[in-house]
Amino acid sequence: MPKPTFRTYGDDIPEARRDRPQPKRSSTGSNLALVIGAGAAVVAATVATWLLTRMVPAPDASVLEPNVPTAAPEPTDKPALSSEEARAPDDGVLGHLPYDEAQASDLVALTADGRIRLHAIAAADFIEMQAAARADGILLEPLSGFRTLSEQDYLFFGIAAQRSQNPSDRANVSAPPGYSEHHTGYAVDIGDGRVPATHVEETFEDTAAFDWLQANASRFHFELSFPRNNSQGISYEPWHWRYVGDRDSLEAFYKARQLDRQ
Incomplete structure (x- = not known):
């Protein structure tokens, strides 16, 4: 699933949050909301990571490691030498x-x-x-x-x-x-x-x-x-x-x- 794209500003706050008015809360309520919000963010990030790992295929090892050994080719019989090759000089x-x-x-x-x-x-x-x-x-x-x-x-x-x-x-x-x-x-x-x-x-x-x-x-x-x-x-x-x-x-x-x- 592709991530949503946000247009950001200098302080890297997504524009969607900047435009939303914030209600006044008590300090106790604010702290509780921050804790709950942080926990929810962790859970959401974990779920998102799990989903991404399920959706994105594993990388090709041959691309990341070009020197990964491959199966040796089947041996082939060498062609017989021609009469000229047989007489090649030492x-x-x-x-x-x-x-x-x-x-x-x-x-x-x-x-x-x-x-x-x-x-x-x-x-x-x-x-x-x-x-x-x-x-x-x-x-x-x-x-x-x-x-x-x-x-x-x-x-x-x-x-x-x-x-x-x-x-x-x-x-x-x-x-x-x-x-x-x-x-x-x-x-x-x-x-x-x-x-x-x-x-x-x-x-x-x-x-x-x-x-x-x-x-x-x-x-x-x-x-x-x-x-x-x-x-x-x-x-x-x-x-x-x-x-x-x-x-x-x-x-x-x-x-x-x-x-x-x-």
């Missing part, structure tokens, strides 16, 4: 994983001029693999081995500037410094000595050297680092192989991948 830098730089004292020359170096055990197995390939009429030519951080810095940033490539585009064909397998001293780029035009090109996959590597490299503990549709999302590199023939080399590549997924 976290790292532009899809590349971090690798420590090998110590110079752990490296040996793979070529006569000393330009290409690998860990001693990787170099020994590569030379043995090279000899086996030569016996089959295949010339495996090492093109690149260990790289320092400064060398990789130039290959990534310097070449990117020359070719006007942004970092994402450059990362498709080269790793940022600190994120190249070549830092480990266990990675080697291989070419076909009879077809130099295919060196560090995808067309290397059409050579006899690549066919021989696919069939025989695992016998010498070498594996292709970036096959087609690899999990890191790196462009296909048929020339890039890595050595995984001892504990250190295995941990260098597979531990980095495992840590990246955690």
Whole structure:
């Protein structure tokens, strides 16, 4: 029930009472009337409050307390990943994983001029693999081995500037410094000595050297680092192989991948 509205003045006395003449009473009568009036006012206020609580609906708790917890939604099955999502690159830098730089004292020359170096055990197995390939009429030519951080810095940033490539585009064909397998001293780029035009090109996959590597490299503990549709999302590199023939080399590549997924 809505309260009546009164127009008030400065002393807050309702206008309806101000206009009503007040009869003269004795002091005793006046005091009794005040007591009775006060009691009646209390009773009336109590009754009015009770009526209002019966008439006004309870407030909505969600309005007064927006953070009131609600029932959890029914769980739904997650959609299956698409083939592209399943091949999403691991976290790292532009899809590349971090690798420590090998110590110079752990490296040996793979070529006569000393330009290409690998860990001693990787170099020994590569030379043995090279000899086996030569016996089959295949010339495996090492093109690149260990790289320092400064060398990789130039290959990534310097070449990117020359070719006007942004970092994402450059990362498709080269790793940022600190994120190249070549830092480990266990990675080697291989070419076909009879077809130099295919060196560090995808067309290397059409050579006899690549066919021989696919069939025989695992016998010498070498594996292709970036096959087609690899999990890191790196462009296909048929020339890039890595050595995984001892504990250190295995941990260098597979531990980095495992840590990246955690």
